[in-house]
Every structure is written in C-alpha cells, then in structure tokens.
Amino acid sequence: MEKFTTLISTCVPLPYEDIDTDQIIPARFLKATTREGFGDKLFCDWRYDETGKPDPDFVLNQDKYKGSILVAGKNFGCGSSREHAAWAIHDFGFKVVISSFFADIFKNNALNNGLLPVQVTESFLNNIFSILDDDHEAQIKVDLENEEVTLMESNLTENFEINPYKKLCLQKGYDDIDFLLSKLEQVEAFEFSLMKV
Amino acid sequence: MAGKTLFDKIWDKHVVHEVENGPQVLYIDRHFIHEVTSPQAFDGLRKRGIGVFRPAQTVATADHNVPTENQHLPIKDELSRRQVEALISNCKEFGVELYGLGHPWQGIVHVIGPELGITQPGMTIVCGDSHTSTHGAFGSIAFGIGTSEVEQVFATQCVLQKKPKRLKIDINGELKKGVVSKDIILYIISQLTTGGCTGYFVEFTGSTIKSLSMEARMTICNMSIEMGARGGLIAPDETTFEYLRGREFAPKGEEWDKKVAEWQQLKTDEDAAFDKEYHFSAEDIEPMITYGTNPGMGIGIAQNIPMTSNGHTDPALRKALEYMDLKGGTQLLGKKIDYVFIGSCTNSRIEDLRMVADLVKGKRKADHVHAMIIPGSKQVEQQARREGLDKILESAGFELRQPGCSACLGMNEDRVPKGKYCVSTSNRNFEGRQGPGARTMLASPLTAAAAALNGYITDVREMIN
Numbered sequence: 001m002e003k004f005t006t007l008i009s010t011c012v013p014l015p016y017e018d019i020d021t022d023q024i025i026p027a028r029f030l031k032a033t034t035r036e037g038f039g040d041k042l043f044c045d046w047r048y049d050e051t052g053k054p055d056p057d058f059v060l061n062q063d064k065y066k067g068s069i070l071v072a073g074k075n076f077g078c079g080s081s082r083e084h085a086a087w088a089i090h091d092f093g094f095k096v097v098i099s100s101f102f103a104d105i106f107k108n109n110a111l112n113n114g115l116l117p118v119q120v121t122e123s124f125l126n127n128i129f130s131i132l133d134d135d136h137e138a139q140i141k142v143d144l145e146n147e148e149v150t151l152m153e154s155n156l157t158e159n160f161e162i163n164p165y166k167k168l169c170l171q172k173g174y175d176d177i178d179f180l181l182s183k184l185e186q187v188e189a190f191e192f193s194l195m196k197v
Numbered sequence: 198m199a200g201k202t203l204f205d206k207i208w209d210k211h212v213v214h215e216v217e218n219g220p221q222v223l224y225i226d227r228h229f230i231h232e233v234t235s236p237q238a239f240d241g242l243r244k245r246g247i248g249v250f251r252p253a254q255t256v257a258t259a260d261h262n263v264p265t266e267n268q269h270l271p272i273k274d275e276l277s278r279r280q281v282e283a284l285i286s287n288c289k290e291f292g293v294e295l296y297g298l299g300h301p302w303q304g305i306v307h308v309i310g311p312e313l314g315i316t317q318p319g320m321t322i323v324c325g326d327s328h329t330s331t332h333g334a335f336g337s338i339a340f341g342i343g344t345s346e347v348e349q350v351f352a353t354q355c356v357l358q359k360k361p362k363r364l365k366i367d368i369n370g371e372l373k374k375g376v377v378s379k380d381i382i383l384y385i386i387s388q389l390t391t392g393g394c395t396g397y398f399v400e401f402t403g404s405t406i407k408s409l410s411m412e413a414r415m416t417i418c419n420m421s422i423e424m425g426a427r428g429g430l431i432a433p434d435e436t437t438f439e440y441l442r443g444r445e446f447a448p449k450g451e452e453w454d455k456k457v458a459e460w461q462q463l464k465t466d467e468d469a470a471f472d473k474e475y476h477f478s479a480e481d482i483e484p485m486i487t488y489g490t491n492p493g494m495g496i497g498i499a500q501n502i503p504m505t506s507n508g509h510t511d512p513a514l515r516k517a518l519e520y521m522d523l524k525g526g527t528q529l530l531g532k533k534i535d536y537v538f539i540g541s542c543t544n545s546r547i548e549d550l551r552m553v554a555d556l557v558k559g560k561r562k563a564d565h566v567h568a569m570i571i572p573g574s575k576q577v578e579q580q581a582r583r584e585g586l587d588k589i590l591e592s593a594g595f596e597l598r599q600p601g602c603s604a605c606l607g608m609n610e611d612r613v614p615k616g617k618y619c620v621s622t623s624n625r626n627f628e629g630r631q632g633p634g635a636r637t638m639l640a641s642p643l644t645a646a647a648a649a650l651n652g653y654i655t656d657v658r659e660m661i662n
C-alpha cells in the first residue's frame with residue numbers, strides 16, 4: 001500500500017448525496033480478475049453516453065476540474081460492497097475523498113487501498129462546494145498527521161477523525177493482512193479455547 | 198451488571214485481540230465466496246506465498262455472473278467465463294469447496310448458505326457481498342466485506358473490524374392482507390432513509406417478526422444493509438430450529454440437541470441497553486413500491502410520489518424523478534410497466550415462488566410484459582418443479598429460468614433495456630443497476646406478480662380476498 005502523509009491539491013466536486021457504488025463502477029465492469037484498470041470505467045454511466053462519447057457536462061470530462069481530491073455529497077459509497085469502487089477512484093488518480101458522511105463498507109475498502117476518506121461537517125462541505133463553484137482552482141490541504149483539512153485560499157480549517165490504527169497504517173503504508181498474519185498464533189490459541197468449551 | 202444484547206454476546210465471544218485504540222480482530226466461523234469479489238484476494242495470497250488458513254470454513258459458489266439459461270453449456274461471454282473459470286481453479290488450488298455451475302447445490306450465495314444449513318445461530322459469517330446480512334435471520338452476526346478483507350479472512354480466518362453500535366427495530370402487531378415481509382423492510386427503509394442506520398448493527402424484534410417464517414425473516418435481514426446498517430439479526434427460536442433440522446450441514450443426533458440447547462440461550466437480556474431504538478406498528482404498513490433511485494425512496498402503493506423530501510426540494514429527489522421519468526404528487530397505480538423480475542437473494546426462495554404461483558394460478562400475464570422468475574438456487578428450482586409450480590408459472594406466461602443473481606445487477610445478459618420500467622423483487626433500484634438506463638421499482642413478489650398480470654402497477658389487495 002502507498003504511504004500517505006500530506007496532500008495539497010485542486011479538487012473535483014460531485015455535489016450529489018447517496019452516490020452508490022453502482023454509479024462509481026457499474027456491475028458490468030466487475031468481470032476483471034485483477035485490481036488494475038478500473039479508473040477508465042469510473043462513473044462510467046455518468047461520464048459517457050451510450051455510444052461511449054464523453055458527456056461534456058460531467059465534471060470528470062471538464063478540463064477546469066482536475067486534482068487528486070474528490071469532493072462528494074453525503075452518504076458517499078453506499079450500496080454494494082464492491083471494493084472495485086475504491087480501486088476505480090484510486091486508479092483514476094484520487095488520493096482523498098471528502099464527504100460529510102461515508103457508508104461503512106466503502107470507508108473500510110478505501111482505507112485498505114491507501115485512499116483516505118475525510119469526513120467533514122455538512123457546513124464545511126457546503127463551503128467547499130461553493131468555493132469550488134467560484135474558483136475551480138481552489139486548493140485543499142489534507143494533513144493526516146494533524147488530522148486537518150484546510151481550504152488554502154480562505155485558510156478555513158476543520159479537523160477530521162481517523163482511527164489511530166488506520167492512521168498509522170496509512171502513514172507507514174502497512175496493510176491489515178500483515179498485521180493479522182503477525183497474530184496467527186493468537187488465532188490458533190483462540191480456536192483451541194473454543195474447542196474446549 | 199447490565200445485561201447484554203444478542204449482538205454483543207456473539208461479537209464479544211469472537212474477539213481474538215483488541216488493537217489499542219483501534220479495531221478488533223474478529224474470528225470468522227463461516228466465509229462464503231463467489232466469482233466476482235474473490236479473484237483479487239486469491240491473487241493476493243499468491244503474491245504473499247501463503248494459503249487459505251482454514252479452507253474447511255470457506256464455501257464457494259458461482260452466482261453473480263452466470264447465465265440463467267443453458268447452464269450446462271460453456272458461458273458465452275468471455276469475461277464472465279474467465280471469471281468463473283478463475284474461481285474453479287482458485288478453489289482447486291487453495292482447497293476450497295465449490296458448488297459451481299452444474300452442482301445440485303449451486304445458487305445465490307445467500308440462498309444456499311441457509312438452505313444447506315451452513316448458516317447457523319451464534320456464528321460470525323462474512324462474504325464479499327453486502328447482502329451477507331441475510332444470514333442474520335438465523336441469529337448470527339453476518340456482514341459484507343470488501344476484497345481486501347476477503348483476503349484477510351483467507352489468510353487468517355479473521356477480519357479487523359470496529360465494533361458497530363447497537364440498534365433495535367421493534368415491530369409489533371398483525372400484518373394487513375396483501376402485506377408481506379418485503380413490504381415491512383421497504384417501509385422501514387423509507388422511514389429511516391438509506392444512510393439512517395450507518396454505524397449500527399440492527400436487532401429486529403417484536404411480535405410481527407416472531408410470526409414470520411425463516412424465508413420472510415431473511416428478506417428483512419437481507420435489506421438491512423439498504424439503510425446503511427452493518428447488518429441485521431433476529432434472535433433464533435423454534436421457527437429457526439425447525440428450518441434447520443435435518444439440513445445437509447446442520448448438526449445431527451446428540452450434537453443437534455446440544456446445539457439447540459445452546460442456541461436457545463441466544464437472546465438479548467431483558468435489561469440490555471441499545472444505543473438507539475425504533476418502534477413500528479405492523480398495521481401502518483401497506484404494500485410498498487419504490488419510485489426513485491435508492492431503496493429509501495418508497496411509498497405505500499396507493500400514495501402519491503412526494504414533491505419534496507422532508508419539506509425541502511432536494512436535488513437528489515429531482516435527479517431521481519428525472520431518471521425515472523415520474524412526477525412528484527402523482528400516483529404510481531395504473532402506471533404501465535414493461536418487465537417483472539422475480540428473483541435475487543431478497544425474494545427467490547421457495548416461499549416467494551409459491552406466493553407468486555398462488556396469485557397467478559389460472560391467470561395470464563399482460564402481453565406486453567416480460568416476466569422472469571429466477572430461482573435462488575438449484576434446490577429451489579427443483580423443489581418448484583416437484584411442487585408443479587413451474588407449470589403454473591409457465592402457463593401464466595412467466596419464464597422460469599436457472600439460478601443466479603441475474604437481473605438483480607445485470608452482470609449477465611439478463612438486463613432491462615434503457616428507459617423501460619421493471620417491477621423487481623430485488624433490493625436495489627440504483628440508476629443503471631438492472632442495465633444502463635433501466636428504471637427499477639422495488640416491490641414484494643405479490644405486488645410484482647400483480648403488475649405482471651395487469652401490465653401496470655396494481656394494488657394487489659384488489660386481487661386477493
């Protein structure tokens with residue numbers, strides 16, 4: 001997994017609530033057997049029309065919005081547990097998703113792939129959206145160490161929460177499997193204790 | 198000391214280790230896998246040079262991607278075929294039992310687990326699929342995980358999880374005529390919204406729940422994920438034990454008696470506290486249908502589509518109605534439909550098929566409607582044939598096909614064309630879920646069958662006495 005410390009970037013706004021993982025990556029693209037290459041299909045049905053032509057109204061097709069931070073409405077990533085959604089977002093080049101609320105499974109999936117979900121308050125999120133409306137080059141700084149997200153221009157800052165263990169994993173680029181493998185003896189002891197009861 | 202909830206009892210018993218200020222290492226009793234979310238996890242094992250730690254606790258099936266016709270022939274779609282073949286070779290390489298295409302136990306993962314008696318009370322169960330919550334109907338902690346977590350379970354039989362909070366949803370009273378368990382859960386989600394239970398694990402309680410069959414309980418737990426909950430469970434009781442008795446992998450003989458005695462203890466203590474509670478009355482529930490593009494956008498069949506959500510003009514509602522080409526303030530009754538899909542891990546069990554057969558017996562679907570019935574498993578399909586349901590359904594013009602996820606997510610060729618309306622017994626009406634541009638309306642098998650007969654959205658209560 002890639003390490004994450006601090007990121008300063010322009011953003012891509014997607015101001016809709018309840019964006020589900022079927023929108024992020026439609027099921028018909030889940031036939032691959034590897035983790036790579038999903039970025040091309042990210043938000044496919046919003047991005048392209050039936051003939052495969054990019055829809056100029058969709059934000060990912062607009063040159064003015066670029067960057068490694070995706071900013072989305074409340075309850076992002078609900079629905080299907082497909083990790084392909086996190087892979088697609090990451091593969092496209094995003095390192096951070098900011099929203100005022102994340103669905104549980106998506107949050108785990110993102111963290112397991114070095115994609116940082118940053119949960120902010122609704123008012124902070126609305127602030128970001130309105131600033132991006134006026135100034136598409138506005139930058140945001142995400143500082144994992146201090147758990148802070150800052151709107152660079154206006155210097156508006158908010159803290160976000162992240163589990164200390166997950167934070168350490170991101171900072172070091174560790175993953176959960178390495179950690180769990182180090183606990184195998186304990187797992188075996190646990191199984192043994194179950195057999196005795 | 199205050200009592201414990203059922204959820205706490207099962208969870209706490211499975212904690213192997215607690216990371217300081219971090220998640221817990223949770224031991225997993227049963228791991229189900231399928232072709233779509235497992236290949237990358239198997240690959241991960243190969244890269245690390247390790248095997249599956251407890252292969253005997255893992256069961257695989259092919260369901261998401263499989264055709265629902267001619268399953269004996271090679272899969273035509275090359276990518277699907279390759280994915281199913283990858284599952285076969287991975288299971289062989291890592292020693293995992295596979296009930297694949299052609300196996301008499303093949304079917305949708307959340308249908309076969311319970312039906313084979315693999316799912317049992319008190320267990321922790323995971324699968325790389327959000328509707329793993331279905332298995333909670335047996336009084337187990339069952340939840341969906343991502344592919345990285347599938348790899349964790351392969352490697353160590355554990356997942357790292359933060360313990361969810363406890364939520365109780367209590368439903369009491371008698372259901373009205375024409376109202377079934379799908380309506381209960383669609384009603385609850387419409388009240389609590391799609392994100393309303395995020396961070397919680399639900400226990401469903403109350404006299405209404407107690408009165409339901411296992412199939413009906415599974416429908417409810419299945420959709421608990423659609424309100425954002427990590428999962429939902431129901432305390433096991435005589436109905437649960439009766440369902441499990443004699444099933445393939447259920448305990449037998451003395452072991453059975455011992456297990457039942459253990460399972461009878463699986464309940465929430467009277468003085469246990471939940472973090473949150475909701476109470477509903479069964480009498481308030483009508484046959485439900487969705488009008489929008491998430492499962493929370495549901496109404497009683499005779500109600501008007503809302504103009505606003507919570508008094509606000511909400512861009513999400515506007516976008517949804519635009520996609521569905523429907524108007525706020527109008528009724529759905531009488532709306533012409535094109536497709537009916539009866540299937541998915543929500544409503545494809547024998548009881549669902551019986552319910553539909555009962556309603557359509559001696560009748561005929563409307564000519565313009567395509568009506569598909571996809572049984573949840575090979576065993577359901579066989580049982581339906583034994584009971585003669587196939588004849589009833591086919592003579593009513595319904596096409597009974599072979600088991601799989603099918604048009605629930607449209608990974609195979611069973612899709613709803615752009616702009617067409619489909620009344621579906623599945624669990625998600627997201628944009629494009631049943632095919633690009635498809636318009637899905639979620640409902641119970643009864644309401645779906647009624648719509649197929651008339652060719653338009655119908656209040657099923659008018660068809661039954």
Ligand code: SF4
Pocket residue numbers: 260261305306307326328541542543601602605606623624
């Ligand atoms: S039937 Fe639908 S919801 Fe159920 S497991 Fe298959 S794809 Fe998922």
